[in-house]
Amino acid sequence: MNLYEDRLVVAASDTAELNPNTAITIAVDTAYVGSMHGKKIGQAIYMMDNMLANGSKGEGTLDLHTNCNVGSLIGWNSVAINGEGSSGDTVVITGFTVSQGNVFTAAGQPREVPPPKGEPAGSYWVGQAMNSGSQTYRIEIKVTIGKLHPVSYYYTWDPFITAS
Amino acid sequence: MAAIQPSECSVFIQIWVDTNALQNGLTNGVYLVDNNLAHGSTNEGTTDLNTNLPTNAKICWTILNTNVNWNGQLSIQNFGNAGVFGAGGTPQQINAQTWTGQVQENGADNYAIYINAVPPGGTGITTSLNPKLTVSS
Numbered sequence: 001m002n003l004y005e006d007r008l009v010v011a012a013s014d015t016a017e018l019n020p021n022t023a024i025t026i027a028v029d030t031a032y033v034g035s036m037h038g039k040k041i042g043q044a045i046y047m048m049d050n051m052l053a054n055g056s057k058g059e060g061t062l063d064l065h066t067n068c069n070v071g072s073l074i075g076w077n078s079v080a081i082n083g084e085g086s087s088g089d090t091v092v093i094t095g096f097t098v099s100q101g102n103v104f105t106a107a108g109q110p111r112e113v114p115p116p117k118g119e120p121a122g123s124y125w126v127g128q129a130m131n132s133g134s135q136t137y138r139i140e141i142k143v144t145i146g147k148l149h150p151v152s153y154y155y156t157w158d159p160f161i162t163a164s
Numbered sequence: 165m166a167a168i169q170p171s172e173c174s175v176f177i178q179i180w181v182d183t184n185a186l187q188n189g190l191t192n193g194v195y196l197v198d199n200n201l202a203h204g205s206t207n208e209g210t211t212d213l214n215t216n217l218p219t220n221a222k223i224c225w226t227i228l229n230t231n232v233n234w235n236g237q238l239s240i241q242n243f244g245n246a247g248v249f250g251a252g253g254t255p256q257q258i259n260a261q262t263w264t265g266q267v268q269e270n271g272a273d274n275y276a277i278y279i280n281a282v283p284p285g286g287t288g289i290t291t292s293l294n295p296k297l298t299v300s301s
Contacts, residue, residue, distance in 0.1 A: 023231035035202040046197045046209045048180045050231040053188035060195040060209020077232045081199040084170040116232050
């Protein structure tokens with residue numbers, strides 16, 4: 001029984017207001033990852049954003065340097081390039097850390113939010129550029145190959161962001 | 165001939181579009197990647213992608229926005245012909261974003277892809293790409 005129904009506090013939807021205007025895609029060639037059997041890789045992961053007109057550089061590479069506005073929400077979406085196929089390979093983001101700089105701050109630290117329709121949990125994270133300046137941040141992803149006997153590999157790398 | 169289903173394909177080519185760049189008049193906000201780096205594909209992440217693949221491989225092309233929340237309409241309009249598609253491998257439409265085809269002949273050919281982006285409430289922007297397929301047995 002609720003004594004004061006008009007005072008109930010209901011949690012708002014996690015993503016209702018989250019529509020980042022800075023968007024970053026991470027596309028992974030899972031076939032290449034599988035062929036490397038866990039060895040270190042320096043390719044086959046491609047980052048692209050929607051901020052080329054704002055001065056982003058390194059599009060289509062691991063060294064994406066995103067230029068966005070201070071205050072901008074930033075969304076990261078990870079996908080397998082063969083996602084339309086029957087392999088069942090998946091790519092999810094498992095975490096972010098800051099290597100250098102202070103653009104996110106604690107308040108803007110990326111967090112996992114519900115994924116786009118049809119994508120696995122963990123494939124979509126949102127953060128915010130709270131401060132102006134440049135920052136190097138580290139992304140960790142988990143690449144899972146196959147369905148029947150899936151094998152997972154973890155990779156990290158350090159892209160860049162500048163907020164102004 | 166019935167169109168090849170994406171689930172039958174072994175080679176996947178994604179066309180990522182920064183529609184924000186297109187709307188700002190830039191022509192270089194398009195990035196092509198495939199899942200065949202291990203088989204010698206080159207120029208990944210550019211419009212000059214050269215996909216290396218074996219004879220008779222089935223290919224699935226998908227167009228996507230770098231901004232997953234964009235609510236405009238992206239589509240592949242058509243493909244130009246290329247010798248490597250042979251007599252029966254010309255790409256066919258599965259839906260507005262997905263086409264499939266087959267490389268039935270060996271060789272190396274550039275091929276045209278015509279894509280269209282319609283921003284919400286706006287008019288369509290059409291552009292063409294000219295990547296390459298290198299086919300060997």
